[in-house]
Amino acid sequence: MPGHKVLVIDSGGRGNSIAHAFTRSDLVSHVYVAPGNAGSELMERCSLATKDGNPLKSIKDLLSFARENVDLTFVGPEGYLSDGIINAFQAEGLRAVGPVKEAAILEGSKCYTKDLLQSLGVPVPTFANFSDPKEAGEYVRWFCSSNPEKNLVVKADGLAAGKGSVVCSSLEEALSAVERIMVSPRIFGDAGSKVDIEERMEGRELMFFALSDGKTVLPLQSAMDYKQAFAPEETAAIRNFNKVAGNPNLDNNPNTGGMGGFSPHPWLDEELIEKIMDKIAIPTIRGFKEKTGHDYIGIIYFGLMVTPDREPYVLEVNVRMGDPEAEVILPRLKTDMYLLSEALLDGTLDAMKLVWSRDSCIGICAISGRVVKPLSSGGGEVPGYPGAHFTNMPITGLDKVDNDVLVYHNGTAFSSDAQGGRRLFSTGGRVLTLVARGGTLNEARAKAYENIKRIRFSGMRYRRDIGLSYIQEPLEISGGQK
Numbered sequence: 001m002p003g004h005k006v007l008v009i010d011s012g013g014r015g016n017s018i019a020h021a022f023t024r025s026d027l028v029s030h031v032y033v034a035p036g037n038a039g040s041e042l043m044e045r046c047s048l049a050t051k052d053g054n055p056l057k058s059i060k061d062l063l064s065f066a067r068e069n070v071d072l073t074f075v076g077p078e079g080y081l082s083d084g085i086i087n088a089f090q091a092e093g094l095r096a097v098g099p100v101k102e103a104a105i106l107e108g109s110k111c112y113t114k115d116l117l118q119s120l121g122v123p124v125p126t127f128a129n130f131s132d133p134k135e136a137g138e139y140v141r142w143f144c145s146s147n148p149e150k151n152l153v154v155k156a157d158g159l160a161a162g163k164g165s166v167v168c169s170s171l172e173e174a175l176s177a178v179e180r181i182m183v184s185p186r187i188f189g190d191a192g193s194k195v196d197i198e199e200r201m202e203g204r205e206l207m208f209f210a211l212s213d214g215k216t217v218l219p220l221q222s223a224m225d226y227k228q229a230f231a232p233e234e235t236a237a238i239r240n241f242n243k244v245a246g247n248p249n250l251d252n253n254p255n256t257g258g259m260g261g262f263s264p265h266p267w268l269d270e271e272l273i274e275k276i277m278d279k280i281a282i283p284t285i286r287g288f289k290e291k292t293g294h295d296y297i298g299i300i301y302f303g304l305m306v307t308p309d310r311e312p313y314v315l316e317v318n319v320r321m322g323d324p325e326a327e328v329i330l331p332r333l334k335t336d337m338y339l340l341s342e343a344l345l346d347g348t349l350d351a352m353k354l355v356w357s358r359d360s361c362i363g364i365c366a367i368s369g370r371v372v373k374p375l376s377s378g379g380g381e382v383p384g385y386p387g388a389h390f391t392n393m394p395i396t397g398l399d400k401v402d403n404d405v406l407v408y409h410n411g412t413a414f415s416s417d418a419q420g421g422r423r424l425f426s427t428g429g430r431v432l433t434l435v436a437r438g439g440t441l442n443e444a445r446a447k448a449y450e451n452i453k454r455i456r457f458s459g460m461r462y463r464r465d466i467g468l469s470y471i472q473e474p475l476e477i478s479g480g481q482k
Contacts (some may be wrong), residue, residue: 003029010076014323016408039409120287127198134181158191213349214295224263245383260466262362369461387428400454
């Protein structure tokens with residue numbers, strides 16, 4: 001089949017969903033994924049990009065592969081973008097979708113971004129930035145003393161795989177968060193060398209996605225996502241996780257990279273979209289250009305808090321598609337992914353019309369949860385993702401999943417089992433995201449939970465409340481935690 005060849009740079013479920021979107025284009029003959037995972041090998045017209053049989057990881061190797069094999073590259077993760085991969089591709093005259101390093105700072109530094117947005121008049125919570133833990137602690141004490149009815153959120157400045165925020169409900173929790181992020185045990189590593197401390201706002205969180213070619217900004221469809229590791233009523237599980245993880249804040253429901261979600265978003269209407277575009281998305285893109293001289297090209301993702309009077313405030317900015325949001329948004333995209341990518345690079349986004357399926361998509365992430373019994377290899381009890389977790393667990397049941405249900409792989413690989421056979425194993429905390437479609441959320445949700453029960457690996461856990469509060473009739477779900 002004649003057509004273009006595409007390289008998708010990503011290693012998780014987001015990369016699977018981006019590659020899947022490209023494989024649906026009549027203009028694309030083959031999609032390569034790097035570093036990729038086992039899911040990259042299971043899609044039609046898709047394979048891993050390798051060198052001497054090994055997955056490609058370095059920018060140098062990715063650049064070399066793209067130069068020889070593909071017409072267009074799409075970069076998924078923030079790490080590569082912050083490391084300047086787009087700059088490197090542009091220097092070679094290669095077409096690659098994503099923001100340059102200078103623009104990727106919008107995710108690479110929460111402190112820089114809050115300062116920038118404030119200077120542009122983009123609404124943000126009350127905040128202060130610190131590189132000295134003593135000064136951060138003093139600010140926490142002052143804020144809580146001056147505002148006894150309010151609380152704080154403490155955020156690591158740098159990249160932390162979507163888990164760098166600690167939501168606090170008291171002075172003690174905020175001080176503990178500063179200590180654990182900046183001093184010991186430095187739970188987010190070097191990302192916590194600086195912190196953004198901001199007022200904890202009340203309202204509803206919203207993940208808002210848009211496309212930019214540097215001139216035109218178009219809103220994407222959005223998704224309701226579930227970031228916390230447990231459902232709110234799982235108090236015993238939350239306390240046990242924190243106990244095993246050594247977190248003194250036993251009631252803190254930890255953030256993850258994402259436990260699932262669904263699209264379309266249940267309460268993001270046209271009026272709110274217009275308000276967000278006018279007050280946040282367009283001013284950010286245009287203001288960034290005015291302040292820095294750099295165009296923002298690619299996907300931009302605003303983490304928002306929408307107050308009860310429907311006013312949006314920016315909590316954070318990400319420079320890529322979200323995960324698991326991509327897994328439930330992109331299957332609904334009818335617009336050709338290759339044409340859309342070309343429009344981003346050619347500055348012709350104003351001529352594109354985004355067309356979406358009216359179906360609902362719901363995604364449930366299966367994670368490596370707590371393993372109660374020690375493994376035969378001698379491993380002990382661990383809290384499970386997003387804390388320490390086991391990997392290299394054999395996965396079964398994918399062959400029992402319905403043909404019209406998607407399984408995007410977050411952390412998997414093929415390897416040999418004890419008998420020398422080829423078998424699928426887990427390689428990360430988030431292992432698989434199962435995505436089902438339906439004419440209604442009820443229909444999609446019933447299909448998703450029926451199918452995820454067919455998948456098995458040791459320590460597997462998933463939230464059983466994805467979409468629950470937005471359906472008309474309760475769904476009886478069993479077998480959620482293995």
